[in-house]
């Protein structure tokens with residue numbers, strides 16, 4: 205459980221005024237002392253992230269944040285960090301100490317509702333006797349643990365409902381024929397392991413009770429001849445899309461890890477629309493390339509070299525590229541004609557949707573690496589067929 209990466213754990217972000225019991229609640233939820241608890245307002249400064257198992261749902265991250273009414277000199281900075289944590293939130297737990305919210309809490313509730321963030325209001329009742337639960341709220345005593353079990357069950361059922369709506373691949377599979385996963389092992393591949401999207405897809409296939417054959421593109425032809433039946437689907441890394449498409453007969457569904465991730469974490473229909481911006485690009489247009497993590501750039505790096513080269517060849521001139529990597533997203537997007545995002549394997553779904561929302565509000569089209577590569581290689585239509593529900 206502890207090795208489940210944070211990016212694939214839903215995030216539950218605890219919010220509230222100073223000294224309302226947020227840190228006591230995270231300690232009660234995790235059943236250990238995760239956050240420092242004190243009577244002193246503003247004890248929690250930076251968000252505290254704690255991975256835990258929320259049964260029967262599974263692994264999650266619970267985040268304790270600084271008080272929203274933190275008046276200290278660093279208060280504004282802390283509020284910014286809370287805002288950043290909220291972008292990853294699948295559920296916001298607003299901790300209050302009375303059923304009638306203060307104006308600050310009311311404003312926050314309105315904002316969370318506007319952002320369509322699932323919000324649960326938790327009254328931390330520090331009195332002796334538990335009171336009746338107001339409609340739609342939970343009552344706990346974070347110190348004694350009263351009500352915490354019910355709260356956990358409620359969180360688990362909200363997350364189960366949300367994630368059942370977001371399949372990765374198994375809902376596209378039927379029957380007993382195996383799936384082939386093509387995972388190139390090039391210089392960019394990490395030593396001794398597969399990258400996260402490949403592991404996630406493989407796990408989803410296994411969880412669905414299906415079988416898989418995993419190979420590099422160089423062994424794909426041989427792998428096909430070893431199978432007694434035709435594979436029901438081939439899923440490839442985008443970088444070898446063209447090679448794989450030339451090997452796999454047209455009647456075998458072919459897609460990519462990136463397309464599955466776009467469907468799982470982002471909004472596939474929006475990315476498909478974003479592709480339409482590529483033929484409209486003109487020389488000197490501004491293009492933003494975004495990577496969700498910082499990593500050492502490789503020779504022929506996909507984001508720094510391959511995609512810019514392909515786009516400039518298509519446009520027939522130089523484009524102006526801006527690169528942005530890591531958790532910070534550019535505040536002003538207005539100059540860009542296109543945003544190209546990596547597969548975002550280090551982000552959870554909520555964070556990716558928050559980015560899509562920023563880009564949508566700025567009126568800029570957005571695509572991801574895999575879809576752009578499939579389009580450039582003339583196989584986007586084929587690679588979208590297995591996930592046709594985007595229409």
Ligand code: SF4
Pocket residue numbers: 495496497498499546547548549550551
């Ligand atoms: S750049 Fe994006 S897709 Fe690549 S490893 Fe980082 S988060 Fe994952």
